[in-house]
Amino acid sequence: MVDQLSPLQPVLEAGRHPLADHSVGVTLGETQPGSIVQLAAWRGQEGAAVATIRDVTGLALPDGPGSGAFAETKAAFGFAPGKFLVIDQDEGLAAIFAGAVTSETGSVTDLSHGRTAIRVGGPKAQWVLAKFFAVDFSLSAFPLGSGISTVHHDIFAQIQRTGLEQFDLYVFRSFARAFWTSLRHASEEVGYEVQ
Amino acid sequence: MIIKCPWCGPRDSSEFVYQGEGGRTRPDQSSTDQSAWNAYVYDRVNTAGDHDEIWQHSGGCRSHLKIIRNTVTHKVLSVVFACDTQDQEKPA
Numbered sequence A: 001m002v003d004q005l006s007p008l009q010p011v012l013e014a015g016r017h018p019l020a021d022h023s024v025g026v027t028l029g030e031t032q033p034g035s036i037v038q039l040a041a042w043r044g045q046e047g048a049a050v051a052t053i054r055d056v057t058g059l060a061l062p063d064g065p066g067s068g069a070f071a072e073t074k075a076a077f078g079f080a081p082g083k084f085l086v087i088d089q090d091e092g093l094a095a096i097f098a099g100a101v102t103s104e105t106g107s108v109t110d111l112s113h114g115r116t117a118i119r120v121g122g123p124k125a126q127w128v129l130a131k132f133f134a135v136d137f138s139l140s141a142f143p144l145g146s147g148i149s150t151v152h153h154d155i156f157a158q159i160q161r162t163g164l165e166q167f168d169l170y171v172f173r174s175f176a177r178a179f180w181t182s183l184r185h186a187s188e189e190v191g192y193e194v195q
Numbered sequence B: 001m002i003i004k005c006p007w008c009g010p011r012d013s014s015e016f017v018y019q020g021e022g023g024r025t026r027p028d029q030s031s032t033d034q035s036a037w038n039a040y041v042y043d044r045v046n047t048a049g050d051h052d053e054i055w056q057h058s059g060g061c062r063s064h065l066k067i068i069r070n071t072v073t074h075k076v077l078s079v080v081f082a083c084d085t086q087d088q089e090k091p092a
């Protein structure tokens, strides 16, 4: 397996950048999953794709647009009609899906080296993300486990809520360093910690 | 302007790309009828009012959408998946 190198590696430096009162509103970090896999189901095969995700990962996706689920080291959510992103901290997920998804069901695309996963958490996570994306991040509009596709100017982002105050963002790796820099600037006003 | 994507829900119009007037019929690929091709490429209804349009949610789920939008008020009257409509481009 080819080693995965983070595009954030030259700029990601752990440390606290608090406000004058020593508080931090958000924590920023990279989750570095070993596998990021896109599943696309042909029309009418969405249920079969959801069943395959459950069989392979144990994650049960509820019905409905953008529904998702997550566990300790795995996550999955729908990001477009018939399309799902599945994430695993371990490598090799694409190969498992390639064996489990038939050509009658859909297709499997390994994006493990193509996306960078950034985690934004903390009481001001919603506030900071709302500065980037014209999307309602409130819990009622964006329930736990669910995911969306959206865009910050040219930076396409897939976002899953993995906590009441936590979001995992998947951005193209070529944009990741620029996005990370913007994220730090946007977090300055609330105080932040890089983990 | 807010467009309510049938999959993503209400999103800012900046996430969408306009792909032209809907309901156009492409001439048969082998057609040599110059006036038919001219009409397909250049003629537009250019409605002042409820307008049939194709958009793509490019900064979202990437679905192609058939939208009825009032060109005078910018009010979006209906949004459906283009693939669910009968007036997809087909050879005449």
Ligand SMILES: [Zn+2]
Binding pocket: B005, B006, B007, B008, B009, B057, B060, B061, B062, B063
């Ligand atoms: Zn959409």
